[in-house]
Amino acid sequence: MATESIKYAAPDTETKLETKVFPRPGQHTSGIVDWLTTIDHKKIGMMYGLTALFFLLIGGVEALLIRSQLWSHNMDVLTNRQYNQMFTMHGTTMVFLVIMPLSAAFFNYLMPLQIGARDVAFPRMNALSLWCFVAGGLILNLSWFFTGGSPAIGWFGYAPLTDTRFAEVIGDMGPDFWIFSLQMLGLASLLASFNFITTIINMRAPGMTMMRMPVFTWMTLIVSFLIILAFPAITIALVELMFDRTYDTNFYDFLEGGKPHLWQHLFWIFGHPEVYILILPAMGIVSEVIPVFSRKPLFGYGLIIFSGAIIGFMGFAVWSHHMFTTGMGVVATSAFSILTMLIAIPTGIKIFNWIGTMWGGRIRFDTPMLFALGFITMFMIGGFTGIMHSSVPIDAQHQDSYFVVAHFHYVLIGGALFGLFCGFYFWIPKMSGRMLNESLGKLVFTLMFIGFNLTFFPMHYLGMIGQPRRTHSYNEGHGFETWNQIATIGSAILGVGIAIGIFQFINAFFNKKLKPAGKNPWDARTLEWTLSSPVREYNFARNPIIKSRDQAWENNYGAKENHSEKEPLDDHGVHMPDRSWYPLLTAFGLFVLVIGMLFHASIGPAGELVRDYTVAICGGTIAIFGIIMWSLEGPAGYHLFPKENEE
């Protein structure tokens, strides 16, 4: 692209420390090695996104199988165990392998661009996060091929159903795969979050004060804090569960004095903030898109950020509303009920402010805006049913019925997924340099909107007339058939919409016939839109000096003193780091460690239990070797010299 204008530095001074084992691939690396060893936040973001979209297809097929099994009473599409595996895998996949990594993809790609940074604070750690995520997804789905097949314990894995004592297949390995996969995914999320927090706190461009940061970056910061505070709870819960299953400890085994309640508390202390981890990024995206397509700044910027922070904070104080029916007593249930109702207020504020943003604007209905509006309305419905559940007596009927299924799909598809699709339609021109086909985009929105509502609206009613969740079959005579059939048809429409959408996103990177996007096709407002599309590998040729909140907009329409400036060019040029093999190697070591742990136990010739940790120790050694070499391999790198007029 811009190679001609760049002079190359001689590879002299900074490559001295370079190691002989897996040396850092240099500037001209291309093809598969480039993708495997890259530490560029944009490429890592794209790989995050692509992998997550692939898992979205897998999770979607699982959902469609679930829906076809429920087409009518006593269907035989799946056996009950297969069905139970499907909903377990569907839930785990969609939460940990789709929505979270899709958000991570946007965090990775956009956050450094929005704050005027060249990369995240720890680029190689960022790559490790990606490969841990890929390994985690692989481990979870490998479970299909081993004893017992995939886990059939639900995405919440309630003890004591996870105990080996209650396994329904002898030697069932599903839950073990599930435990280790979640640990890997947790590691990936934690690594990424520490990285993002450090980046946002330390690497903002001059003049980019906290209160000038784009809302999406703010949400990245809040979500990263939620992750580092919430994941330790599930990490501990999973370690204890692993010990229960592998070494016969008694954390959750009530027959030996363990406490199944403990699992629920630990799981939901993680699980409820997790809900906000899933939805806040989408809210951030929508808060970026609505001002652009209304041509007005975000109404109540401070309040939107503050309410996001409050939602995140209060997210840690409401976990027990998932446990209203577990017999916590009058006082605890009442307290959690009231706290849960309170969380509706900051959520409502966001919606008011989005409408306030549109008020008095010039509203355009391009595809991103349609998804943003879909988000607002669908999320509103999900929020309202959420208020219903916050009332304990209502929850006594709703809990574990299809009403709850409807509720959280309104939040997670109508909310999170619509928000993320909104982000794709909005930012893919920036990522690929090409505009997406507008009519195809509108078709995708229409299909998704109609399909989604057809699928999930009837579930409210189904729940009220008594269809319980997680049941592979229902008897005739309950009147469930008609509504389930509508839902199944809807899910097929939704599936088609999503599939076309995914095709469209990937196509944008390859189809040369699409219209070029240019720097700022939407006349958008934030800093990343001052850069060329696609963004150059060094992001900013010269450090920007930020003067106002919506910098791209101010540069076009604002007063002269609000225009951003650039730091002068110097002889040093842009220092780019070399790629590295060690993040990949470390993640591979961890993968081998997990496989070694999963298969360490076997039955010896005399029927005794044999534990063999060779493979696990090898894996651990590889990982430690990777980390040590990583810290020794030195910075290396090369210099680029962009021209005066380049962004």
Add this chain to the structure above:
Amino acid sequence: MTITHHISKISPKLVLIVNTIFLALLSSCSRVDHKQSALDPKGLVSQNQYDIFMLSVWITIFLFCAVGGCLLYVLWKYRAKSKEEAMEVPEQMHGNSKVETTLILVSAVILVILAVPTLQGVVLMNRVPDPNDTATLEKLKLDKSQIEDAITVNVTGKRFFWVFEYPQYGIVTANELVFPASKAVRVNLRTEDVIHSFWLPKLAGKMDLMPGQENFLWFIADEDKIRKGIDPDGNPYNVDAKVAMPSVFNGEMRETIFTKQAFTDEFEAVGGLFYGQCAEYCGNSHAYMSFRALAQTDEDFDKWVLKFRNAQNPNLQPSAYMSESKYSKGDIVTFSDSTIGENVTREYRAVKVANKGQTPSTQPKSWEKVHSDDYEKGKILFGTQGCAQCHAINKTGLGAKGPNLTLFGLRTSLAAGWMRNDEESLDKWLRNSNEVKFGNLMWNGEGVDDRHPLRQLEDDDEKVSQLVTYLLGLK
């Protein structure tokens, strides 16, 4: 022009299709009696839950219309009508703290409207009112005796069925909870394996059965509501308590359900029959873990209790014939009968006074066989096929692995409420229960493998029919 032409051509067809779909939906709604619907509360607690739910529905509909209407207005009013307008720069305002504050306060007030009944509801669900607290009882329209004479049921969840123990009466049954419609029912919930959840939508909402702890819920049915209903044509009706709640103890309930209530969409409801379901995922057969609750008038409930107590009273079981005893008319003894097998006994009833030494074999005219040969053979099979290892009959058998089968012939359902308890279903169930209810522990439990006699029944017509006769004869 062409487009409008097109639409006018399509529209009658479209209207027809839409109408058909709409009518189909509407009619399917009106015909179906939603057996397990929380929208049709028949008790005090569930009515309270329903009322709060409807309050929340109206609040949220109001909010949705208000906010959504506002959104629509904004979208319409401020839409860019042309390409030029889309490029205009409107006034760049950043917020309005007065508007924000007002909206926050309004939302808080709306939440209070929901919070107050919620807190009242929490107390109602968790605590049976004090029978001496006349003010509360009056408010709830309850009579003191309804609370004072409350019955207690200890529910134990097992994969994948329910044990119902009545500690006041010392009886144990399974999968069908018989209760007096006019009395409060206290339900203590425990489990012996994983978590289950007791969900009885029309009466009580739900509460989990947590391992290692005892949970509680209570309910009280509303007799007036049990007697009322809507027939298949949509007309409301109001029947006698006896009609709405046929007696369980003499099998009337079972017969009525079989004649009135087909497993199809169209049927006439039996008011006293309630459907419940396990609502917490508990393993392979979770979907099949349902149960029923049968409301009874006080008189019928007492009769049922008496019959059940007698059946499970070890002192009232027929004893072996003793040659020194004299038997009066109606006495039942067990005595050997070589026609049905070696070294086996069967039950005989004295039809007139039987003096010393007048055994059923020496004096057949004084004795009659209480049960048919098939019944007696079935009873023997019940022991020899391994059934009795897990199922208790005519004893409380708490801790047994399988459901208690005392007076099984009075049960309306089979396999934890999944099938109708008739000859056909029972036959199918006994031959291969795994095909009916995959993963059930009768087929898959500990110690059951292909050599187990239970798994040999599939092609053994004779044995199956004898077992069916025996089990359904228990009434």
